[in-house]
Amino acid sequence: MIKSNEQYVRLVMVRHAETEWNLAGKLQGWRDSRLTLAGRKALSSFIARNNIPRQYPADIVYSSDLGRALASARIICNKSGGYIVPDQRLRERRFGILEGKQKNVCINGFLHARHWFAYQGRYEKCLDACLAIATELQAESETAFERRVVDFLRALVRRHAGKTIYVVSHGEWIRCANNILHGRTSWAYGQGIPMNTEMNIFELKPPQLNLSE
Template sequence: MTTQFILLRHGETEWNSLGRLQGHQDSDLSGVGLKQADALAARLAPESFSALYSSDLGRARETARRIAVRTGHAVLPDSRLRERGLGILEGLTREEARQRHPDVFAAYSGGAPDYVVPGGESTAQRLRHAVECLEELGARHRGERLVVVTHGGVLSLLFRHSLGIPPSAPRTFSVLNAGWNQFDYHEGTWRLVTWGDVTHLRATSLDDT
């Protein structure tokens, strides 16, 4: 039996708007991000789904909380759905990271899947945690539909994982704040159904694509 996952990226944060690397550190949703979360909530309000899971980081939990107010679900947090930990780069813009930690930033930007940012983690580690969590949920909720609020890095990794794109390949696709992405999971296999749907944002003039 197939489990349907509606995977959502959290709304825009203050650091998103400033181009700061977030990782495990947090930043409040911006005014735009709050409206984006409410737009997701409005879209999900008439939908039927079994459970609402979320990363335990504040930006994802606030997005999920606003959804839960409209849908009546409890928010079920899981740390395995977190963004990749970026250690000493967290809180910096890319230019600041390049200037302060040139070797680390160069290695991070190179995309090697096993490179561990000092104080952080590798993309391979983050993918393993996220896939472990999602496959566990897929087995627990076989044949059901789930909503999961997570992060751009996790979504990017799952996109690559489902399509067989190497983690080290340059990213040639967008991962939009408050984007709606659907993946189906069946017997250990992931299938991408919908990517980057922001029609709910266009309806409220919040689409910046």
């Protein structure tokens, strides 16, 4: 249990609810897609079934500024309290030319097999490890992605000691944050991509992984 006089933040990370592009197997990145009706219902049901408002009453709900995350954050706030603070640092990783495309499908030769091979192998080798592929993909670099995840986590421990903070974000962002919080390299597979509406809970403190710097 977190006490008010301790420098801990209870961090509740939630992946957004299912979207139309999730259903269609399209890569989203910084592009957006609306929540499905089933996704909205699943998130509401998950909150009610697990008695989230009583177990983890929210002080603040931070959300990615992308529509699918904000829509999910509104559902959470309606059930568990708190207020929404949009933050660009919580966006999904940008995947450049692959965004909006159906995964592993090559269209008119524009998307070549090597682009999808690089994407699928990103947990064995950084997506931007090959300069030629990285330039063609126009994707966010691993360094830039990791930097904004760490920057956000540092801000939390500085500002919100003793609070319960919800973070509504995306699959790759939560996977990366999980790795950082467990001392793994940011691009490792780690615990993998969480399912839609899946919740991860941490007690975060300043000394952890030098997050107070």
